[in-house]
Amino acid sequence: MNSLDAIGKMLIFFGLFIVVAGAVLMAAGKIGGLGRLPGDIFIQKGNFTFYFPVVTMIIVSVMLSLIFNIFFKR
Incomplete structure (x- = not known):
């Protein structure tokens, strides 16, 4: 496996993680109390x-x- 492939997969994973975390935080803001x-x-x-x-x-x-x-x- 090429090292650039590994870096690309890692960036995609972190990007998806940030999107999911942002969606969870937006939903949490609408849930009362948190x-x-x-x-x-x-x-x-x-x-x-x-x-x-x-x-x-x-x-x-x-x-x-x-x-x-x-x-x-x-």
């Missing part, structure tokens, strides 16, 4: 806004870990 969970840090003072979704990141991390463990178990 991104505005209790425990997410939201500070607004004047024209400054800081948002850090701690609990949302933990939930997404656990879900992705479960999915990857199910599909990529060896």
Whole structure:
């Protein structure tokens, strides 16, 4: 296999992964609650806004870990 073939396949895979991840995030924004969970840090003072979704990141991390463990178990 040519090294350019491997790089091309890798770019296609990452491109498809980014498209799927974008679609999931767009759908998640329409599902109520995700991104505005209790425990997410939201500070607004004047024209400054800081948002850090701690609990949302933990939930997404656990879900992705479960999915990857199910599909990529060896």
